[in-house]
Amino acid sequence: MTTARLAVVGDAAAIARIYNQGIEERVATFETEPRTAAQIAAQLADKGDRFPTVVVERDGVVVAWATAGPYRGRPAYAGVAEHSVYVDRAARGSGAGRVALEALFREYEARGFWKLVSRIFPENTASLVLHERAGFRVVGTYQRHGKLGVEWRDCVIVEKLLGDVAAR
Template identity: 50%
Template sequence: MSDVELRAGRADDVAAVTAIYNAGIADRVATFETRPRDPHELRGWATDGQPFIVAEQDGRVLGFARAGAYSDRCVYEGIGEHAVYVSPDARGQGLGRQLLDELCAEAERHGLYKLTSRIFTDNHASLAAHDAAGFDRAGIQRRHGKLDGQWKDCVLVEKLIGEAAHD
C-alpha cells in the first residue's frame, strides 16, 4: 500500500486504534475477545513503552501492530506477544505485512529477540501476512478456546529477530 506512513503509535491514535480493534472483535475471525473496548482501556498501549506501530494515510489510522510482554517470568523477557489489526476497508492491500515488518524492527530496537502470536486456523488473511513477513508456523494449539460456543484451533507463529535471528 503506497503513501502509508508507519510510525510509533501515540495517545491521540488510541480512539482510531480502538475502532479498528473493535471491528476485529465484531468480525469474529481475529480474537477470542467478544466485548468491544473503550479507548480508555487501550490508552496504555501508547504509554507502556512496548512496541506500538500505526499505519497512517492522509491523517487516518488504517491499522496497528503492537507487542506486549509474553510472560512476567524473567526468562521470557526478550519475547513479545504481538497483534496486528487492519481497518476493514484497508484489508487485502499488504498493510498487515508492512505493519509486521515495522513491528519486528521496532521490537528489535526494544531488545526483543522473538515475536509470537496465536492465529485462528481459519484466519487466512492473517496467516498469509505472517507468512509473507517471515514468521514460522510452530504448531497448532487444538481447542485453544471457545468463541461463540465453538472450539477454535490456533496456529502458533513466531519469528526470531535481532541476535537470535543471526546465531
C-alpha cells in the first residue's frame, strides 16, 4: 500500500538516500556533495511547520519525498513556494512521485500557499512528465542558469496554482 504523510526527523536517512541518488545521477539538482542523515534531520527541524516535507511510503519503506521553501523574501510572494520532489530509483514510474506532489499540494494549500514553482533540468524528462501530469505548466527556460561542475545547465521553469487561485 502506498501512503503519504508528513516527514519526521526519523525519515532523514531515507530522504538522504533518495536525495543522494539524485545528486549522483546529475539530472535533478545542482548539488554535488552527498547529504548525511544528520544534515537532512537538521533541515527538517529548521523548516518548521510553514514548509513541511512529505514522504511517500510503500509497504513501510520511504520511496519518495517532496518539500518546498520560500520563493523570494518579499511579502508579495509569501504564498509562493519553490518545491522539489525526489523518487527512489526503484520506485520510479510507480506513481510515487504523483502521490508526493498531491500530498504537497494539500499541505501547502492548507498553509495558505497559492502557487508552487520549480526549476527542472531539461534532461530530466521523467520530472517534466510528472509535473505536466500533475497540472504544472511550463513558464519558460532559464538558459545557462548555473554550472554543474564545468557544464552550464538550463532550467525549465514550471508553476502550478493552488486552491481558490487555481479556480479563478
